[in-house]
Every structure is written in structure tokens, then in C-alpha cells.
Amino acid sequence: QKEVEQNSGPLSVPEGAIASLNCTYSDRVSQSFFWYRQYSGKSPELIMSIYSNGDKEDGRFTAQLNKASQYVSLLIRDSQPSDSATYLCAVNKGRGTYKYIFGTGTRLKVLA
Amino acid sequence: EAGVAQSPRYKIIEKRQSVAFWCNPISGHATLYWYQQILGQGPKLLIQFQNNGVVDDSQLPKDRFSAERLKGVDSTLKIQPAKLEDSAVYLCASSLGSGNIQYFGAGTRLSVL
Numbered sequence: 001q002k003e004v005e006q007n008s009g010p011l012s013v014p015e016g017a018i019a020s021l022n023c024t025y026s027d028r029v030s031q032s033f034f035w036y037r038q039y040s041g042k043s044p045e046l047i048m049s050i051y052s053n054g055d056k057e058d059g060r061f062t063a064q065l066n067k068a069s070q071y072v073s074l075l076i077r078d079s080q081p082s083d084s085a086t087y088l089c090a091v092n093k094g095r096g097t098y099k100y101i102f103g104t105g106t107r108l109k110v111l112a
Numbered sequence: 113e114a115g116v117a118q119s120p121r122y123k124i125i126e127k128r129q130s131v132a133f134w135c136n137p138i139s140g141h142a143t144l145y146w147y148q149q150i151l152g153q154g155p156k157l158l159i160q161f162q163n164n165g166v167v168d169d170s171q172l173p174k175d176r177f178s179a180e181r182l183k184g185v186d187s188t189l190k191i192q193p194a195k196l197e198d199s200a201v202y203l204c205a206s207s208l209g210s211g212n213i214q215y216f217g218a219g220t221r222l223s224v225l
Binding site: 004008031032034042043044045046049088092099100101102103104105 | 145147152153154155156157160168203211213214215216217218219
């Protein structure tokens with residue numbers, strides 16, 4: 001079992017729809033969770049961080065964390081073609097190691 | 113505020129040659145990371161520094177890869193000798209401290225022929 005798992009996609013959604021990206025992780029002691037966006041040929045850029053169970057909203061983006069189910073998701077409302085990119089989930093194990101583990105990423109395509 | 117600087121942006125070498133990459137983190141960031149990202153995969157941590165000490169190098173192929181962070185600021189990553197499977201983007205990132213948000217540089221795309 002991979003430490004951080006994501007569906008590689010591509011996930012195709014029409015413009016204006018909600019895109020839902022999912023990530024599961026294996027280590028229960030994980031403390032911090034991050035979503036990065038990576039455009040083709042570019043470096044990852046942070047979209048959201050979440051540390052507590054529940055939802056965290058920032059503009060069109062909502063991160064959801066459920067530690068009991070070891071599941072973190074990212075919702076993108078009113079998807080735009082400019083949102084087309086690979087979305088990387090990263091998990092920080094914390095508790096002294098502070099080691100980041102990245103998933104393989106989900107490729108999102110927003111169709112105009 | 114200046115971001116993470118990396119050079120060179122691109123490098124093409126033949127197998128068995130050596131190559132070095134340079135990274136200058138965001139000012140004040142104590143933690144520096146080197147990642148390898150192979151096409152279609154997520155970044156894989158090679159080495160993590162806290163100031164000038166190594167925190168984690170468990171996934172660094174130490175027979176051919178080496179890294180240093182003298183004076184706790186700039187860092188260099190070296191591959192000697194390179195293999196075909198080392199073709200990847202090498203990303204440098206920095207954060208205020210371990211566990212904080214990481215900021216990435218533009219990366220160095222390495223092609224080994």
C-alpha cells in the first residue's frame with residue numbers, strides 16, 4: 001500500500017462544474033495535509049493546507065479532512081480551464097520526523 | 113520577497129558523467145529539501161536539511177548522489193556518475209522549519225543520454 005494514494009486521472013469536468021479530488025494516506029499519525037497545483041513543466045505551488053478535521057475554504061477551493069477515515073479531499077467550485085493541472089496531495093507525518101510524502105497527483109482537465 | 117532560486121534550469125549529460133545543481137532558499141528558511149520528480153510521478157524526497165545538518169537522507173542513493181548545505185544557506189546536489197534513470201526534474205524547496213509550508217524553486221530538468 002502506498003503511503004499517499006491518488007487517482008492519476010485524468011479527471012475531466014466541464015467549465016463551471018465542481019471538481020472533486022481525493023487522497024488517502026496510510027499513516028494514522030500524519031498531522032498536516034497539503035494540496036499543491038502543478039502546471040505542466042512548472043514546479044508545485046501550494047493551494048491549501050489543512051490540519052484539523054472538517055472543511056477549510058479559500059475562495060473557490062475547499063479542503064476536507066477526515067482523520068478517522070484517513071482521507072483528504074479538495075473541491076474546486078466553478079472550475080475554469082485555467083484550473084487544468086496536476087493536483088498533488090502531500091502528507092506531513094510530523095511527530096519528530098516532519099517528512100513530507102507526496103502522492104502521484106491527479107490530472108484535472110476542465111473542458112471549455 | 114525572493115523565491116527559491118535554482119540553477120541551471122536545464123542540463124543534458126551523457127551517462128557516467130557528473131553533474132551538480134545549486135539551490136538558494138528563501139531568506140530565513142531553516143529547512144531545505146531536494147526532491148526528484150520523474151515524469152508522471154509525484155516528487156520524491158531525496159534529502160532534507162535543517163540548517164546545515166541532515167535530517168533525512170533515507171531515499172538518497174548515496175553511492176552516486178551527494179548533497180551539502182554549507183553555512184546553512186545555499187545547497188548543492190551532485191550526481192556522480194549519472195545513470196539513464198536519473199533523468200528527472202530536481203526540485204529544491206525550503207520552509208521556515210520542518211513541518212511548515214514548503215515553497216518550491218523552478219527546478220532543474222536533467223536529461224541523461
